[in-house]
Amino acid sequence: MTRDEKFGRVLAIADVLGERTLPANKASISSRYSGDFARHPEKVLKWIHEELIAYNHNWGDREMLLFEYLADEIAGLETDEFNNTPLSGKYLQAVMSKRAELNNLISADQAAKKWDMHPSTVKNYCAKGKIISTKIGKTWVIDGMQPNPKGIVDEEDE
Numbered sequence: 001m002t003r004d005e006k007f008g009r010v011l012a013i014a015d016v017l018g019e020r021t022l023p024a025n026k027a028s029i030s031s032r033y034s035g036d037f038a039r040h041p042e043k044v045l046k047w048i049h050e051e052l053i054a055y056n057h058n059w060g061d062r063e064m065l066l067f068e069y070l071a072d073e074i075a076g077l078e079t080d081e082f083n084n085t086p087l088s089g090k091y092l093q094a095v096m097s098k099r100a101e102l103n104n105l106i107s108a109d110q111a112a113k114k115w116d117m118h119p120s121t122v123k124n125y126c127a128k129g130k131i132i133s134t135k136i137g138k139t140w141v142i143d144g145m146q147p148n149p150k151g152i153v154d155e156e157d158e
Contacts, residue, residue, distance in 0.1 A: 065139060
């Protein structure tokens with residue numbers, strides 16, 4: 001993954017977290033910071049981070065999960081990538097792609113209800129890579145747009 005893509009993913013997660021946290025009369029993070037972010041990503045990311053933290057009293061479980069996800073993405077940047085070298089326009093594609101993905105995320109419990117499965121089964125499928133998912137901390141986050149995996153047969157069961 002390129003540096004532009006990594007920073008784009010970071011901005012998308014911060015934007016979604018901001019939508020869920022910031023006052024309704026406040027413009028979105030991406031609309032306020034996108035241009036500056038492209039020119040000075042390290043500096044502007046610091047501003048965004050400080051703004052989000054200032055509203056952490058509004059966070060519930062989903063917002064904490066998004067913040068953990070944001071932290072994981074920032075941690076995924078190599079030390080030499082975390083600087084103010086301008087981003088190319090390609091970071092925008094990563095922003096839009098990640099936003100679309102975030103809009104479809106559901107928890108393992110939500111997936112279990114949707115697919116009429118036990119939550120433990122869903123988590124086991126996640127761990128085995130049979131469900132498109134990401135682990136953030138101790139929580140599985142699942143792409144809710146994928147088809148019902150009920151037809152999956154464990155190799156151990158064959």
